[in-house]
Amino acid sequence: xxxxTNDCFAFSGPPIPLDDIxxxxxxxxxxxxxxxxxxxxxxxxxxxxxxxNAPMSLPPFTNSAVxxxxxxxxxxxxxxxxxxxxxxxxxxxxxxxxxxxPAEAIRIFTGAAMPAxxxxxxxxxxxxxxxxxxxxxxxxxxxxxxxxxxxxxITNGKSVLGAGHRxxxxxxxxxxxxxxxxxxxxxxxxxxxxxxxxxIVEPGEVRAATQLFDSNRLMxxxxxxxxxxxxxxxxxxxxxxxxxxxxxxxxxxxLDLILTSGGVSTGExxxxxxxxxxxxxxxxxxxxxxxxxxxxMGVIEGIPFIGLPGNPxxxxxxxxxxxxxxxxxxxxxxxxxxxxxxxxxTFSYSKKAGRREYVxxxxxxxxxxxxxxxxxxxxxxxxxxxLIETDGFVVLGExxxxxxxxxxxxxxxYSSLF
Numbered sequence: 533x534x535x536x537t538n539d540c541f542a543f544s545g546p547p548i549p550l551d552d553i554x555x556x557x558x559x560x561x562x563x564x565x566x567x568x569x570x571x572x573x574x575x576x577x578x579x580x581x582x583x584x585n586a587p588m589s590l591p592p593f594t595n596s597a598v599x600x601x602x603x604x605x606x607x608x609x610x611x612x613x614x615x616x617x618x619x620x621x622x623x624x625x626x627x628x629x630x631x632x633x634p635a636e637a638i639r640i641f642t643g644a645a646m647p648a649x650x651x652x653x654x655x656x657x658x659x660x661x662x663x664x665x666x667x668x669x670x671x672x673x674x675x676x677x678x679x680x681x682x683x684x685x686i687t688n689g690k691s692v693l694g695a696g697h698r699x700x701x702x703x704x705x706x707x708x709x710x711x712x713x714x715x716x717x718x719x720x721x722x723x724x725x726x727x728x729x730x731x732i733v734e735p736g737e738v739r740a741a742t743q744l745f746d747s748n749r750l751m752x753x754x755x756x757x758x759x760x761x762x763x764x765x766x767x768x769x770x771x772x773x774x775x776x777x778x779x780x781x782x783x784x785x786x787l788d789l790i791l792t793s794g795g796v797s798t799g800e801x802x803x804x805x806x807x808x809x810x811x812x813x814x815x816x817x818x819x820x821x822x823x824x825x826x827x828x829m830g831v832i833e834g835i836p837f838i839g840l841p842g843n844p845x846x847x848x849x850x851x852x853x854x855x856x857x858x859x860x861x862x863x864x865x866x867x868x869x870x871x872x873x874x875x876x877x878t879f880s881y882s883k884k885a886g887r888r889e890y891v892x893x894x895x896x897x898x899x900x901x902x903x904x905x906x907x908x909x910x911x912x913x914x915x916x917x918x919l920i921e922t923d924g925f926v927v928l929g930e931x932x933x934x935x936x937x938x939x940x941x942x943x944x945x946y947s948s949l950f
Contacts, residue, residue: 794842
């Protein structure tokens, strides 16, 4: 677990830009300790704990890139068709011991090892067979055409993947192609999620007329799962500072990050605030973003604590912009956001300077094929419909004051975040 000092996130003053917060996270958070060895079938999404160097070349032998005929380029006449006898046949996985004599070709298939002496392959569709069973080869083919030499893809000893790289399906494939059966990865980041409040109940339980079903905890657990975390459900607690404090302290003994939503502002009914200050240190961040201005960062028993706003859309946005980079750092990868997509706005919008805004929107296309974004019809940090009926965010930087139809904006799809 990452052990932090109680004042490592201390900050006071006006709302600070999101980039400054991410920089502060990078300065304070370190990757969790511990590694494990997993099979390649379970390596997707895991973070490599060490560099991987190629123990062999890919391909390990020179082979044909196409189905066709292998020849020696030096036997070809450059200014006319060539007619060669077919001296043999080699399929992928076979070894052909027969060498080539002058004006001979070998029938070869994609992936088959090149016969001794052969250095060029004609594609079968560019050739024809004459009445005597000989292959007729057109003129003009360059030496080495349609041949994959040893190490064309990866050379023996090359650095293939680096420590801190999050594995993708294509990465699993390359390790398999190099003969690996396992990968050494960092252990998963352990995150606990807690809900509090007398105004919420578990889905499926009896709900009073003035209560709501708890949705944020389910959303946060799902997002954590998509980011490869080991999630502990800390449950739903009533507004009892002593009980909340005890739960937080107990959770810090086995977790790398504690995450809550709601109850961390400065109001009289924000009981999480009192509980955190009982067992650790809580420093309120006023983040210069919308939705999601009230975000709390603290330390409990050396473990980072992040308290998100209670409104679902604000909780979603602050998870993406603050919790996600924190998890990347704890997991041993750089804190990076996806590169947004440029698109044309189809709406008008105004905002305050010095604040980054995440406007929920849908990605569409104009008739000419260019990308366009349409703003969700309503605003409000508590609208779950604004998350399920949109494709992502239009990200408006701190220096932007307004948006007009036709203006190019940055669009970040939800699909790029998880």
